[in-house]
Amino acid sequence: xxxxxxxxxxxxxxxxxxxxEVKRMMEAGMKRPHLAVIIxxxxxxxxxxxxxxxxxxxxxxxxxxxxxxxxxxxxxxxxEEVDRLNRDSDVDGFIVQLPLPKHISEQKIIEAIDYRKDxxxxxxxNVGRLSIGLPCYISATPAGIMELLKRYQIETCGKNCVVIGxxxxxxxxxxxxxxQKGYPGDATVxxxxxxxxxxxxxxxxxxxxxxxxxxxxxxKADMVKDGVVIIDVGTTRVPSTxxxxxxxxxxxVDFNDVATKASYITPVPGGVGLMTRVSLMKNTLLAAKGxxxxx
Amino acid sequence: xxxxxxxxxxxxxxxxxxxxEVKRMMEAGMKRPHLAVIIxxxxxxxxxxxxxxxxxxxxxxxxxxxxxxxxxxxxxxxxEEVDRLNRDSDVDGFIVQLPLPKHISEQKIIEAIDYRKDxxxxxxxNVGRLSIGLPCYISATPAGIMELLKRYQIETCGKNCVVIGxxxxxxxxxxxxxxQKGYPGDATVxxxxxxxxxxxxxxxxxxxxxxxxxxxxxxKADMVKDGVVIIDVGTTRVPSTxxxxxxxxxxxVDFNDVATKASYITPVPGGVGLMTRVSLMKNTLLAAKGxxxxx
Numbered sequence: 001x002x003x004x005x006x007x008x009x010x011x012x013x014x015x016x017x018x019x020x021e022v023k024r025m026m027e028a029g030m031k032r033p034h035l036a037v038i039i040x041x042x043x044x045x046x047x048x049x050x051x052x053x054x055x056x057x058x059x060x061x062x063x064x065x066x067x068x069x070x071x072x073x074x075x076x077x078x079x080e081e082v083d084r085l086n087r088d089s090d091v092d093g094f095i096v097q098l099p100l101p102k103h104i105s106e107q108k109i110i111e112a113i114d115y116r117k118d119x120x121x122x123x124x125x126n127v128g129r130l131s132i133g134l135p136c137y138i139s140a141t142p143a144g145i146m147e148l149l150k151r152y153q154i155e156t157c158g159k160n161c162v163v164i165g166x167x168x169x170x171x172x173x174x175x176x177x178x179x180q181k182g183y184p185g186d187a188t189v190x191x192x193x194x195x196x197x198x199x200x201x202x203x204x205x206x207x208x209x210x211x212x213x214x215x216x217x218x219x220k221a222d223m224v225k226d227g228v229v230i231i232d233v234g235t236t237r238v239p240s241t242x243x244x245x246x247x248x249x250x251x252x253v254d255f256n257d258v259a260t261k262a263s264y265i266t267p268v269p270g271g272v273g274l275m276t277r278v279s280l281m282k283n284t285l286l287a288a289k290g291x292x293x294x295x
Numbered sequence: 296x297x298x299x300x301x302x303x304x305x306x307x308x309x310x311x312x313x314x315x316e317v318k319r320m321m322e323a324g325m326k327r328p329h330l331a332v333i334i335x336x337x338x339x340x341x342x343x344x345x346x347x348x349x350x351x352x353x354x355x356x357x358x359x360x361x362x363x364x365x366x367x368x369x370x371x372x373x374x375e376e377v378d379r380l381n382r383d384s385d386v387d388g389f390i391v392q393l394p395l396p397k398h399i400s401e402q403k404i405i406e407a408i409d410y411r412k413d414x415x416x417x418x419x420x421n422v423g424r425l426s427i428g429l430p431c432y433i434s435a436t437p438a439g440i441m442e443l444l445k446r447y448q449i450e451t452c453g454k455n456c457v458v459i460g461x462x463x464x465x466x467x468x469x470x471x472x473x474x475q476k477g478y479p480g481d482a483t484v485x486x487x488x489x490x491x492x493x494x495x496x497x498x499x500x501x502x503x504x505x506x507x508x509x510x511x512x513x514x515k516a517d518m519v520k521d522g523v524v525i526i527d528v529g530t531t532r533v534p535s536t537x538x539x540x541x542x543x544x545x546x547x548v549d550f551n552d553v554a555t556k557a558s559y560i561t562p563v564p565g566g567v568g569l570m571t572r573v574s575l576m577k578n579t580l581l582a583a584k585g586x587x588x589x590x
Contacts, residue, residue, distance in 0.1 A: 107429070128423030131471075132463050134402070158492040166474050168427050175470075176426070179461050179486050188497065190485040191474050197453040202483065 002259045003152075005231070005266040007144075007274040010151050014278045015059050018285055022061035025288075033288030034063040035119065035280075036085055036094035040078070040104070041071035045237070046097045052277055053095075060281050062288075065091070075104045079112050086114040093119030093137075093287035095280070116293040119283035122169070131176050135292050137283050142173040144275025145210065145231055147282075149184040152264060154229055157186040160205055164219075164252070165212035166193040170233055174210055199223070216250035221257040230258055230265040233272050249273075297554045298447075300526070300561040302439075302569040305446050309573045310354050313580055317356035320583075328583030329358040330414065330575075331380055331389035335373070335399070336366035340532070341392045347572055348390075355576050357583075360386070370399045374407050381409040388414030388432075388582035390575070411588040414578035417464065426471050430587050432578050437468040439570025440505065440526055442577075444479040447559060449524055452481040455500055459514075459547070460507035461488040465528055469505055494518070511545035516552040525553055525560040528567050544568075 022033060035057055039050045050066065057064035067081060078096070085094045094117055100106050110118075115125040121139035129136035138146075149156060161178045165171035171191060178187040187208070192199050194213075203209055203223045211219050212233035224230070234252030242248065251268030259265050266272055286292055317328060330352055334345045345361065352359035362376060373391070380389045389412055395401050405413075410420040416434035424431035433441075444451060456473045460466035466486060473482040482503070487494050489508075498504055498518045506514050507528035519525070529547030537543065546563030554560050561567055581587055 124420050124423030124427060124429070126423065127426050128419030128421065131422050131426050131467055132419060134419070158490045160493070166476075172426055172471065172474075175486075176467065179467075179488070181461075186488075186490040188485065188487050188491040188493075190483065191470075192483050193474070193481075195453045195481040196483040198455070198483075 002262045003264050005148050005152055005229075005264050005271060007148065007266060007271040010148060011274040011278040013151075014147070015056065015281065018060045018278075018281055021285065026061075031090075031288070032061065032063045033284050034065070034090055034092050035284045036065040036067060036088075036091045038067045038069065038078070038081060038085075038094065038096045040069045040073055040097070040100055043099070046099070050097050053280060056277055056281050057284075060285075062281070062284060071101050073101075073104075075108065078104060078109060082109060082112045086112075086117060091117065093117045093284045095120045117287060119280060119287055121173075121283065127168075127173070130173055133180050137286070137292060138177070138279075139169050139173055140276045140279035140283070141170045141212075141233060141272065142177050143279040143282065144272055144277075145174055145233070146177055146184050147279065148231070148266070148272070148275050154184070154208070154264060156184045156208065159187045159207040161187040161189045161208040161210065162192060162203055162206035163189060163210045163212065164192045164199070164203075165210075165214070165233070166191055167212065170212040171210075174212070178208075178210075211252035213252055215252055217252070217254040219253040219258055221254070221261050224258055224261050226261050227263045228258075228261060230262045231272060232266045232268050235268060235273055297557045298559050300443050300447055300524075300559050300566060302443065302561060302566040305443060306569040306573040308446075309442070310351065310576065313355045313573075313576055316580065321356075326385075326583070327356065327358045328579050329360070329385055329387050330579045331360040331362060331383075331386045333362045333364065333373070333376060333380075333389065333391045335364045335368055335392070335395055338394070341394070345392050348575060351572055351576050352579075355580075357576070357579060366396055368396075368399075370403065373399060373404060377404060377407045381407075381412060386412065388412045388579045390415045412582060414575060414582055416468075416578065422463070422468070425468055428475050432581070432587060433472070433574075434464050434468055435571045435574035435578070436465045436507075436528060436567065437472055438574040438577065439567055439572075440469055440528070441472055441479050442574065443526070443561070443567070443570050444503075449479070449503070449559060451479045451503065454482045454502040455485070456482040456503040456505065457485045457487060457498055457501035458505045458507065459487045459494070459498075460505075460509070460528070461486055462507065465507040466505075469507070473503075473505075506547035508547055510547055512547070512549040514548040514553055516549070516556050519553060519556050521556050522558045523553075523556060525557045526567060527561045527563050530563060530568055 115123040121137035126136045179189045208229040210231045216236045232251035232253040237247040240248035410418040416432035421431040474484045503524040505526040511531045527546035527548040532542040535543035
């Protein structure tokens with residue numbers, strides 16, 4: 001019988017821990033942690049992610065600032081705002097919600113953010129430091145996955161970990177973290193992707209599978225071995241008549257099928273997504289305390 | 296019968312190509328590419344590596360500057376020199392030969408180098424950009440390996456590549472490059488290391504093996520499958536009565552044993568080491584031409 005890797009439970013615990021720490025910081029006369037979020041346009045997904053981030057700030061006792069731009073904002077204007085936030089000493093960290101409209105270079109915006117305030121961990125300096133194994137802001141999804149493994153004390157040393165997907169924000173950094181020295185790390189890591197020829201055979205040898213390919217219910221029971229640990233990063237919105245919103249979130253794992261063989265498994269929703277959310281809060285707290293790059 | 300991945304032949308070709316390009320640059324009235332090398336102390340390995348780099352500069356038609364410090368130089372003094380080279384517009388790129396004496400933080404020195412002159416590709420910005428897949432200075436050994444695969448048109452797409460070793464300068468960046476989109480990349484990549492439990496089984500499934508663990512003649516024929524492509528990064532000096540120098544370079548691969556099953560294999564010496572050397576020259580040329588970060 002599988003155990004749930006309960007992102008809801010763990011993320012609530014972490015939010016409580018953060019709120020308590022903020023309370024202690026306030027009592028010690030310190031500044032309240034402050035996250036700023038830039039949103040461009042009105043994409044439904046972005047709106048709901050950003051609303052969640054602002055709500056999490058409240059729960060954690062952070063100050064938050066939401067900065068809105070319309071779809072037609074120029075890259076230049078956005079860069080000005082990034083520069084203003086870089087210099088605003090009251091803002092500990094900030095993010096620019098992606099995706100951005102096509103006329104704006106996401107990479108240019110990301111690189112304009114002061115890496116010391118880059119709580120999304122997307123700046124090349126933070127990506128490079130993660131790869132080297134130096135202290136840095138780890139992007140939220142890989143950080144959330146590591147935290148979940150830690151809280152459930154999942155053994156990773158010497159385990160065969162298969163990461164399906166090679167994206168810059170999930171697959172690659174998760175692979176780098178799993179192969180680092182120490183815990184949770186020291187794993188033998190295989191990165192698979194669209195060009196992989198023998199995915200089924202590779203997955204069947206895996207002790208831990210991180211599915212991050214963005215294909216709903218892709219991973220089936222016949223692709224895994226008994227006792228596997230499953231981390232499902234997928235969050236595809238599929239149309240549904242069962243919900244008020246008219247859609248349902250589906251993971252990359254066929255949960256009911258794979259759960260029959262798994263020892264631990266994350267649900268969708270209620271798994272990695274919530275861990276991702278709370279990881280941004282952790283990074284903001286680190287920024288406020290100057291724990292990575294000093295104050 | 297195996298084919299040799301001939302690092303000597305290919306690196307000579309590339310040096311000729313570079314020298315021809317430098318000649319054209321001179322004819323067009325451009326500045327001669329200029330590499331500066333800082334060496335601290337008198338470590339035998341470092342001395343011979345640095346001598347090789349200076350000699351390669353001559354062959355390629357580059358200007359070179361060798362800057363020597365004694366073992367007892369302070370970190371502060373070394374940082375001053377790095378700063379001076381950062382600001383010296385005549386120097387296109389420079390490196391600080393590693394290792395450094397224990398009282399100096401290598402990481403601090405590396406991060407002090409202007410990433411636009413970091414032709415070793417060790418600065419976190421270059422490491423991060425490599426991971427993200429952006430133009431950057433790729434560190435010399437992984438760059439040399441990729442070039443060798445390219446020149447011999449070794450297919451990598453969908454192939455099972457096993458990288459043995461997770462160092463910051465070889466294992467991790469080579470893994471990242473092999474999994475990137477495009478050629479030579481698109482491989483399914485497994486990173487193994489000292490904690491890996493089933494190395495033999497994993498190696499036996501590999502189409503391409505990059506051995507970078509630093510253990511002489513570790514890889515044997517019974518650990519590989521027929522037709523495997525072998526990239527041997529090992530260069531351990533072992534005592535020898537056969538040579539004048541009193542030592543011999545040994546790779547991580549038992550060449551005579553593994554060659555019986557390999558389709559392609561690099562010799563040691565004459566393989567990856569020479570490709571590493573010439574890759575520094577390529578990076579210096581890129582720096583002189585401003586091809587990565589502009590002038």
